[in-house]
Amino acid sequence: MKENTLKNINIYYSPDYLCNGYGVDTREKAGDIAASLQERPIEGIDLVAPQPAEVDLVTRVHTPRYVKALLTGRPDSLADANGIGEWSTDLRRSVFSMVGGCVESARYSLIHGVNSGSLSSGLHHARASHGSGFCTINGLAVAACDALVQGALRVLIVDLDAHGGGGTASLVEGMKGIEQIDVSVNHFDNYEDTENARIIRSSGEFYLADIEKMLQSVVDPGSIDLVIYNAGMDPHEDCSTGGAAGITTSVLAQREEMVFGWAKEHEIPVSFVLAGGYSGRKLTRRQLVDLHRLTIQAATF
Numbered sequence: 320m321k322e323n324t325l326k327n328i329n330i331y332y333s334p335d336y337l338c339n340g341y342g343v344d345t346r347e348k349a350g351d352i353a354a355s356l357q358e359r360p361i362e363g364i365d366l367v368a369p370q371p372a373e374v375d376l377v378t379r380v381h382t383p384r385y386v387k388a389l390l391t392g393r394p395d396s397l398a399d400a401n402g403i404g405e406w407s408t409d410l411r412r413s414v415f416s417m418v419g420g421c422v423e424s425a426r427y428s429l430i431h432g433v434n435s436g437s438l439s440s441g442l443h444h445a446r447a448s449h450g451s452g453f454c455t456i457n458g459l460a461v462a463a464c465d466a467l468v469q470g471a472l473r474v475l476i477v478d479l480d481a482h483g484g485g486g487t488a489s490l491v492e493g494m495k496g497i498e499q500i501d502v503s504v505n506h507f508d509n510y511e512d513t514e515n516a517r518i519i520r521s522s523g524e525f526y527l528a529d530i531e532k533m534l535q536s537v538v539d540p541g542s543i544d545l546v547i548y549n550a551g552m553d554p555h556e557d558c559s560t561g562g563a564a565g566i567t568t569s570v571l572a573q574r575e576e577m578v579f580g581w582a583k584e585h586e587i588p589v590s591f592v593l594a595g596g597y598s599g600r601k602l603t604r605r606q607l608v609d610l611h612r613l614t615i616q617a618a619t620f
Contacts, residue, residue, distance in 0.1 A: 328618060329427050330356070331420035331437040333368040338413035341404050344597045344607065345453045346413060349438035351608050352593070361612065363619040369437070372418035372461065380460040380490050382448045389414070389455065401441075401450030414455040417441065421458035421547075421592055425466050428588040429545045434579070434618040436591040438611075443484040443549055443594065444508050451486060452508060458592065459547055460490040463497045471544035472496055475537065475587075477578060479530065480551030480594040481561025483508040487549075488516035500533045502526070504554050504563035523556065523565025527573055534577070540585040548578060548589050552596035552610040559599040571610060575617035583620070591618060 332353045338346040356364060378386050388397035389411060398406035420437030427435045442459050444452035463474045476491070476499040478484035484501050485508035491497040492513050499516040503509065504526065510518060517536075521529040537543070553561040555571060582589045593611050598604045 327363050327365045328433055329365050329367045329424065329435045330615065331367050331369040331424050331435070331439075333416055333420070335371070335412050335416035336420070336438060338409045341410070343403055343453055344604075345441040346403065346410075348596065348604065348607060348611070349440070349593070351604055352438050352611050355608050355612065356615070361615055361619060364615065367423075369416070369420040369423040371412070371415040372422055372456070372458075376422060376461055376465055377415075377418065377456055379464045380447065380457060381445070385448045397449060401445070401455045402453050403455070410455070414441070418456045418458040418461055421462040421590075422465050424592075425462035425545060425547055425590040426469055428590040429466050429469055429471055432588050434589045434591070436615065436618055438593055440593040440595065442592060443478060443480060444482070444486040446486050446489055452482065454486060457486050457490055459484070459487050459549055462590065463491065463547055464494070466545050466547075467496050473543045474498075474545045474547060475500070475543045476547045476549065478502075478549040478594075479554070479574065479578070480549050481505045481553035481558070481563070482551075482595065483510055483518055484516070484549065485510040488513060488518075491515045500537065502530050502533055504566065505561040507561070523563040523570075526554065526563070526566055527570060527577065530574060530577060534581045540587065543585070543587050546582050546587050546589045548591040549594040550575070550591050550614040551594035552607065553594075555596070555602065555610060557601035557606075558597055559601065560597040561595060568610065568613075572613050575613050576620075579617045579620060589618065
């Protein structure tokens with residue numbers, strides 16, 4: 320890992336991330352977050368446009384048949400298997416662009432030894448041969464595998480989305496050098512612990528304590544080259560898709576300080592993505608944007 324001599328951190332985003340018409344925050348909220356960074360800047364942030372993920376990177380974790388379906392839309396039983404809606408060329412552009420941001424952020428953090436992030440979401444439920452739960456390509460697994468190719472010996476995925484990261488767990492099982500810790504508050508995509516991935520099903524009452532427990536359980540954190548952080552905001556009690564009573568904005572702010580503080584203590588660069596977070600009756604899009612800004616703010620410390 321190189322010494323950090325950089326003043327600002329990169330946040331990867333392109334309008335190509337966006338895909339209107341599906342009615343899902345996963346495909347739309349990145350634009351509002353990017354706009355907020357222009358209107359209400361966070362000191363130390365540079366917005367950078369990534370290149371779309373290359374097909375050979377994606378096929379390191381997904382089957383060639385599934386990747387071909389995402390490229391062509393056929394068969395539609397595969398191309399549409401993500402819970403979002405019917406395949407389109409706009410959706411193809413969106414998901415490959417977002418995964419490109421995951422990869423470039425992870426590379427940047429690994430090479431320069433600094434935090435960075437991508438305004439990507441819709442990642443951790445995707446399996447090798449199909450999508451699931453609004454997730455089409457598993458950018459966490461793609462970025463982690465690429466980090467090993469770039470020279471990392473040990474990559475830790477920290478998944479704090481409301482839902483379990485069972486897709487990622489299935490993809491990294493048996494992969495030397497990649498491990499995952501996962502604290503969820505919802506049963507969706509739960510999984511049994513493996514040698515590569517461990518999960519706690521938590522609640523609002525014990526949420527921060529369970530995250531602290533998971534972080535402290537990581538063996539020899541000083542040997543980790545990179546943390547890839549799936550920073551979901553859907554645990555928030557006002558989020559209708561996964562939220563848990565007692566997990567307030569203040570709790571999520573403490574969570575972000577905890578994660579980035581732990582990584583800083585052990586001198587590990589963090590590459591983060593947005594993960595879950597959904598507007599609705601109790602949570603406006605503006606409020607959701609402000610929740611995701613908590614992660615970006617904490618990354619600058």
